[in-house]
Amino acid sequence: MxxxxxxxxxxxxxxxxxxxxxxxxxxxxxxxxxxxxxxxxxxxxxxxxxxxxxxxxxxxxxxxxxxxxxxxxxxxxxxxxxxxxxxxxxxxxxxxxxxxxxxxxxxxxxxxxxxxxxxxxxxxxxxxxxxxxxxxxxxxxxxxxxxxxxxxxxxxxxxxxxxxxxxxxxxxxxxxxxxPADRTSLRPAPLWSAWYRLLRHPVYLGHALMVACSMAIMYAFMAAAPHVMVHLMGRSASEFGIRLIGVGLGFLAGNLVAARWTTRVGSTPMILIGSTLSLAACGGLTIALMGGALTPWTIFGPAIVAAFACGLSMPNAEAVALSASPEASGTASSLTSGLVLLIAALTSQAVGWTLNESPRPLGIAMTIAAALALAAFVGGTIASAQQTQPDQQRERGNADQDTVEAIHQAAMPGQEAAEVLHVRRPLEGRRQQVAGDARHAHPEGRDSRHRE
Known part of the structure; x- marks a missing residue:
């Protein structure tokens, strides 16, 4: 251990x-x-x-x-x-x-x-x-x-x-x-194919990007906060390290709350609450820095709230992303980690290019990352709804078709019905129930045909 x-x-x-x-x-x-x-x-x-x-x-x-x-x-x-x-x-x-x-x-x-x-x-x-x-x-x-x-x-x-x-x-x-019996070969073709399918899946991509942009909030903070604390505020590196523990505790608290309440509230509301709260915290930090309020608590207070919010939303968003492809959840998990690290690298370097004698780039970068996280979540949710709607329409269409087939079957002689059943695909449990109801609804017609 x-x-x-x-x-x-x-x-x-x-x-x-x-x-x-x-x-x-x-x-x-x-x-x-x-x-x-x-x-x-x-x-x-x-x-x-x-x-x-x-x-x-x-x-x-x-x-x-x-x-x-x-x-x-x-x-x-x-x-x-x-x-x-x-x-x-x-x-x-x-x-x-x-x-x-x-x-x-x-x-x-x-x-x-x-x-x-x-x-x-x-x-x-x-x-x-x-x-x-x-x-x-x-x-x-x-x-x-x-x-x-x-x-x-x-x-x-x-x-x-x-x-x-x-x-x-x-x-x-x-x-x-x-x-050794479980070991696999290092063939790149199946791996590339799986990544390609996942990146084309709108539900996976939206929620995976939400996770990556949420983590970018934290990396934007870690890239800019040492410069602000040590160079602009004249504080020590050890003080920065001590205060950064609070940010980690905030993220841990968010994870614990998410683990307790997600089963009661649901993943989508938890993601919405977390992403909205992180945007509010980062926006508040930006407003405070633009107003000239530069203190350790001005910086770390909103960062702790943002970390708590990310702890609420990120585990749920990652779970939704993995559920988009349950047969390849391991590949989806590694691809999500890769996206997180890639966007974190781009964010860290972009923040480095903007740092100057003003602390404002810290708040602006975090706010942009939080806004992108919320936008990615909304996009993934819309894609999920659009994907669910055609499935529901197909189910309703299949139910209507099943009813018509059952009524026709009930009105046919036994031999003709058997021939139709032979060429049509077998009815499932729900179709058999509808057909049975239709037969009970037309007993006279069936009996008269048999008497003839």
Whole structure:
């Protein structure tokens, strides 16, 4: 269990340890704010395709071997970033590190399903998800504290240590959970075909984009807030890390409320409440910043509310997206993760290009992402309604046709009715009931024909 907690927690650890160090890295290499953002956005962009590939690779070669390869990539990238003498070298290290860390959540879920099966995987996965939540909440504080006391390079030394520990535990403790008989080949054609079908499905695309744009709210905040706190407000990196814990707690609270109330309220109302609340929170932040109100609570208060709102809407939107293609839910899940990371990378870099001596780009970027999330949800809901309406019309048409067939059948002699039944498709339970009612409705006509 401890190994699986480390597997799923190493991905957020590599990200959130680094974010508080971004202002110090900018100062160390004498680069612009937009330039240092590449260390975040390029790593996220590299994580997106890596997330899509680690699952099929582990299906082909096994979980244990794949996890050892990923651990070596994290270690190599962390060492390269920690010893980088130029920002370009640091970028290469960050990309390699992120590609390896992308395997963590994918392999953790796969290993849990291998061990526990479908029925018991949920509770087991919920237990190890604690590792991801703890890493998300504590890593910014640790990263900020290390940056202020030891220096930004120490954050990469911590991830190097974690990757080395993960490699040793995988090698010495973790057994192979994916049987050789269940392994598959790495053929790209079926995978491309499945992705293409999903991207053409309007219900999936609308709700998957809603999830991605909601996560973009958080990445816009993480890309801009360190600059605002450290450079514009003169606060320390460790203070930023401590306050960022509140944002993580807000997201966790939203998830807990969604888990409790979705069965009572329904997925669509929860998504609507969450997306509307996040837009209101981000809009309020933008108005406050445009009015000159620049305090830590002005920034983090709306961010906590927005994170809570995203916790309400994102799990439900992802569930609706996966339900659009239940026979390929695994592929749909990995594609959604890829979309999330791709849009997060684009958002982070776009925010970096707009940062200046004003804090307003922080609020504007978050508000745009929240508006796009709400628009994607509305589009997905409309598409779902339009898709449901023809199905209902077809069902009503089939019911009318069944009634006519049943009445005709009741009015025919036995031999002729048998011939018709032979060429027509068999009636289902509802059709047989309607036909039976029609026969009872015309007993005289049937009896007179038999007497003749």
């Amino acid at each position: 401890a190994t699986l907690v480390l597997v799923i927690g190493i991905n957020p650890a590599t990200l959130h340890l680094f974010i508080p160090a971004m202002p110090a890295i900018q100062t160390a290499f004498a680069i612009e704010t937009a330039t240092v953002q590449w260390a975040l956005s390029l790593a996220l962009a590299a994580t997106a395709p890596a997330t899509l590939l680690w699952g099929p690779v582990s299906d082909a070669v096994g979980r244990r071997r794949t996890l050892m390869i990923a651990s070596l990539l994290i270690a190599a990238g962390s060492l390269a970033a920690a010893t980088a003498s130029s920002f370009g070298a640091l970028l290469i290290g960050r990309v390699v590190q992120a590609c390896g860390a992308a395997a963590g959540p994918v392999l953790a879920a796969s290993i849990v399903f291998d061990i526990h099966g479908d029925r018991r995987a949920g509770p087991a996965l919920a237990r190890i998800l604690v590792g991801m939540i703890v890493a998300t909440m504590t890593a910014p504080f640790v990263g900020g504290l290390l940056t202020d006391t030891v220096g930004w390079r120490s954050t990469f030394l911590v991830t190097l240590t974690l990757a080395t520990l993960l490699f040793v535990l995988t090698w010495r403790v973790l057994p192979e959970t994916h049987r």
